[in-house]
Amino acid sequence: MQTSPISNHRFSKWCERAIVGCIFLLAVFAPHSIAATQTCWLLGLFFWVLRLAFYPRPKFFRTPVDYWLLGFFVLSGVSGVFSYNPIMSIGKMRAASLFTIVYLVAQNVRALRLVHVLALTLVGSCMINVFLTAGQFVLGRGVKVEGVKAESPLAKAVFHTRTVKQPTPIQAGDTVWLVDGRSISTPDELAAALAGGSGTAKVSIYRVEWMPVLEVPRASLLPGNTALDQLGISGWSRGRDWRAT
Numbered sequence: 001m002q003t004s005p006i007s008n009h010r011f012s013k014w015c016e017r018a019i020v021g022c023i024f025l026l027a028v029f030a031p032h033s034i035a036a037t038q039t040c041w042l043l044g045l046f047f048w049v050l051r052l053a054f055y056p057r058p059k060f061f062r063t064p065v066d067y068w069l070l071g072f073f074v075l076s077g078v079s080g081v082f083s084y085n086p087i088m089s090i091g092k093m094r095a096a097s098l099f100t101i102v103y104l105v106a107q108n109v110r111a112l113r114l115v116h117v118l119a120l121t122l123v124g125s126c127m128i129n130v131f132l133t134a135g136q137f138v139l140g141r142g143v144k145v146e147g148v149k150a151e152s153p154l155a156k157a158v159f160h161t162r163t164v165k166q167p168t169p170i171q172a173g174d175t176v177w178l179v180d181g182r183s184i185s186t187p188d189e190l191a192a193a194l195a196g197g198s199g200t201a202k203v204s205i206y207r208v209e210w211m212p213v214l215e216v217p218r219a220s221l222l223p224g225n226t227a228l229d230q231l232g233i234s235g236w237s238r239g240r241d242w243r244a245t
Contacts, residue, residue: 140238
């Protein structure tokens with residue numbers, strides 16, 4: 001059973017609206033989340049390809065850089081196939097394909113008014129990020145430890161994944177912000193989270209562009225009357241550096 005031209009036309013219009021919606025969400029999330037931005041980009045490409053299968057098909061507008069961009073993408077793929085680690089290199093082709101965002105927007109945003117709305121959305125989202133950064137700097141987050149002693153339970157942390165297991169001591173300047181998924185805002189909360197139970201605790205830290213989850217042994221606090229003594233640290237402050245970074 002074949003669909004009628006009217007049904008195809010309606011579906012094509014629906015895809016067109018979905019593409020514009022994905023582009024709008026892309027502008028919203030671009031300053032905040034790489035994952036959300038890439039999801040919107042991929043969904044937009046999906047609806048664009050889907051729209052090509054139905055009448056009326058969208059018209060394409062040629063530009064002087066089309067062949068150069070396509071050649072760049074093809075050469076990147078060839079380079080990845082013949083690299084010393086093809087699997088890793090081919091996996092990074094997603095970054096090389098980001099140029100399709102240009103075509104996704106240029107081929108599907110036809111009204112100048114919509115261009116203005118998208119531009120204002122992107123600028124407004126950026127400004128929200130600016131205010132969040134300022135608020136993060138003022139309020140801080142987590143526990144940034146100082147003077148971690150060699151015998152501290154934090155110094156016994158291990159970075160453990162499916163393929164890697166290596167000692168990764170929490171050191172001065174690291175910010176502890178989660179223990180077993182719960183937010184930490186003071187040394188007392190950190191000490192309490194590590195005091196009881198057995199086995200290891202999942203401790204999320206921030207260390208200059210790296211946010212690993214480390215395993216820290218429980219019930220290994222040092223003797224002392226204060227949380228600083230029990231944790232084996234000389235001081236602490238609120239973490240204020242990762243969002244701006």
